[in-house]
Amino acid sequence: MNPVTPLYVSIAATVASILLILVVFELIRSRRLRERYALLWLATGVVLLVLSAWRGGLNTIAGWVGVTGYPPAVLFAVATLFIFAVLLHYSTVISKLADQNVILAQRLALLEQRVRREQEPQP
Amino acid sequence: MPEHRRVAIVPARNEEDAVAGVVEELRAYDPELDVVVIDDGSEDLTAERAAGAGAAVVSLPFNLGIGGAVQTGFKYALDHGYDTVIRLDGDGQHDPQQIPNLLAPLERDEADVVVGSRFAEGAGDYKPPFARRAGIRWFAQLVSLLTGQKLTDTTSGFQAVNTRAIRLFAADYPHDYPEVEAVVMVVRHRLRILEVPAQMRGRETGSSSITMLRSLYYAIKVTLALLVGIFRRRVVPLEESR
Numbered sequence: 091m092n093p094v095t096p097l098y099v100s101i102a103a104t105v106a107s108i109l110l111i112l113v114v115f116e117l118i119r120s121r122r123l124r125e126r127y128a129l130l131w132l133a134t135g136v137v138l139l140v141l142s143a144w145r146g147g148l149n150t151i152a153g154w155v156g157v158t159g160y161p162p163a164v165l166f167a168v169a170t171l172f173i174f175a176v177l178l179h180y181s182t183v184i185s186k187l188a189d190q191n192v193i194l195a196q197r198l199a200l201l202e203q204r205v206r207r208e209q210e211p212q213p
Numbered sequence: 214m215p216e217h218r219r220v221a222i223v224p225a226r227n228e229e230d231a232v233a234g235v236v237e238e239l240r241a242y243d244p245e246l247d248v249v250v251i252d253d254g255s256e257d258l259t260a261e262r263a264a265g266a267g268a269a270v271v272s273l274p275f276n277l278g279i280g281g282a283v284q285t286g287f288k289y290a291l292d293h294g295y296d297t298v299i300r301l302d303g304d305g306q307h308d309p310q311q312i313p314n315l316l317a318p319l320e321r322d323e324a325d326v327v328v329g330s331r332f333a334e335g336a337g338d339y340k341p342p343f344a345r346r347a348g349i350r351w352f353a354q355l356v357s358l359l360t361g362q363k364l365t366d367t368t369s370g371f372q373a374v375n376t377r378a379i380r381l382f383a384a385d386y387p388h389d390y391p392e393v394e395a396v397v398m399v400v401r402h403r404l405r406i407l408e409v410p411a412q413m414r415g416r417e418t419g420s421s422s423i424t425m426l427r428s429l430y431y432a433i434k435v436t437l438a439l440l441v442g443i444f445r446r447r448v449v450p451l452e453e454s455r
Contacts, residue, residue, distance in 0.1 A: 115441065118437070118438075118441045119441050119444050119445055120446075121445070124388070125388075125434050125435075125437050125438045125441070126388070126389075126434060128437070129430075129433065129434060129437070132437070190274075190275050193274050193275055194274055197274045
């Protein structure tokens with residue numbers, strides 16, 4: 091007989107996924123999180139929610155990928171995968187922000203220099 | 214000093230072939246009208262061509278996207294005390310000759326935001342490709358549902374807005390496909406929005422910056438923003454914005 095996901099694990103994971111989705115929604119609503127950066131989190135929440143609540147599905151997928159002992163391990167694997175995706179995405183975002191920051195600082199410094207030069211009395 | 218202080222905001226990114234024509238057309242339409250081109254981090258000669266044609270040019274240090282560019286224009290208008298903003302795209306698809314149609318409802322104080330709709334009665338037969346039409350229709354229906362007002366074209370960048378809306382947009386303006394979310398914002402702040410029919414010309418040069426996969430991403434993103442938007446606090450208090 092195939093191993094199945096324990097009911098309590100399923101319930102706990104479902105609650106956790108719903109919490110994640112609610113927190114992300116609240117962060118968007120209060121403008122602390124832009125939609126652009128929230129989409130990946132919402133996808134994470136929805137996928138985890140489906141896998142947590144749908145025990146038959148989780149057991150089947152566990153069978154496909156050869157997880158024979160403990161089907162909820164698939165949940166961890168999927169969650170880890172999504173966390174990798176989010177982190178990688180954030181790394182690219184931070185790189186872009188760093189580049190833009192350099193451009194801003196250069197522009198500001200050049201502008202300041204020009205303003206100072208124009209304020210000085212002409213010799 | 215003219216009775217009204219009006220400014221045309223033209224967001225442009227890499228539109229060196231079209232932007233001068235747009236500015237010249239605007240100046241020919243009304244020499245009194247001030248024209249500001251928001252150069253959204255262009256890598257070509259957009260800024261030079263626009264300035265050469267007689268526009269004030271605000272060059273952003275890097276690409277902010279259409280929402281950030283247009284909002285720069287609204288902030289410029291607020292800073293310089295303009296009471297009316299006319300917004301049109303830098304690619305030449307909006308015809309300045311139709312500006313009076315947009316201004317009329319503002320002058321009669323019937324609306325705070327007037328949108329030139331490609332699909333309103335009498336707008337002619339604009340037929341975008343299937344995917345784009347589907348997207349436009351999806352947002353028109355969603356926005357109509359959320360605002361309780363029948364709207365046909367929520368992605369049109371051909372608009373005229375008065376002081377109240379300038380103040381709102383300078384304080385807060387959405388990012389991608391900003392027009393769609395802006396409609397919901399406008400209605401939530403109890404401002405009045407009105408569509409008038411407008412004909413668009415085909416793009417003169419360049420290609421639309423939206424590809425298939427990106428449009429799907431934007432569609433999902435903007436839908437999310439719309440749905441969350443109705444739960445948001447107002448950025449400008451009602452009594453101030455009315």
